[in-house]
Every structure is written in C-alpha cells, then in structure tokens.
Amino acid sequence: MPEAVYWGDIIFSLMMILVVIAVLVxxxxxxxxxxxxxxxxxxxxxxxxxxxxxxxxKDDDFRK
Known part of the structure; x- marks a missing residue:
C-alpha cells in the first residue's frame, strides 16, 4: 500500500475536523x-x- 493514501486520509481527516470546528464556532x-x-x-x-x-x-394605588 502506498504511503500517499495514508497521508491523504490523515490530511482529509484533519481538514474535516477543522471544518467541523469552524462550523461550531x-x-x-x-x-x-x-x-x-x-x-x-x-x-x-x-x-x-x-x-x-x-x-x-401613583395614579390609582394599584398595589395595595
């Protein structure tokens, strides 16, 4: 398995976390x-x- 796939998954996950945090803020x-x-x-x-x-x-002594 190529390492680029793993780095792509990590970068995608980090970007999604940042997007979720931005939306929550x-x-x-x-x-x-x-x-x-x-x-x-x-x-x-x-x-x-x-x-x-x-x-x-004041006018009607409303509260007695």
Whole structure:
C-alpha cells in the first residue's frame, strides 16, 4: 500500500475536523448574538413595564 493514501486520509481527516470546528464556532457566535439581542429586548421591555407599574401605582394605588 502506498504511503500517499495514508497521508491523504490523515490530511482529509484533519481538514474535516477543522471544518467541523469552524462550523461550531460560527453557530455558537450566532446563538450568542441572538441571545444577547433577546436579553437586551427583554431588559427594555422590563423597563417599560416598570414605568407602567409605577404610573399605575401613583395614579390609582394599584398595589395595595
């Protein structure tokens, strides 16, 4: 058996491992970016709800 076949298999395996790692890094980055965006939106919504609750409490004694 020629050694070129073995080196080809090794190089192919290493390239596939690098491709899998690259895809995982890209997907992880996208997921982190999505969650940080959702967290920011959630924080903004909580601030709006806090302002609404403060307004209701001030006007109508909403929480007694």
């Amino acid at each position: 890209i997907v992880t980055g996208a997921v982190i970016k999505l969650f940080s965006k959702k967290q920011k939106e959630t924080g903004e919504m909580n601030q709006k709800l806090d302002r609404i609750m403060a307004h209701l409490e």
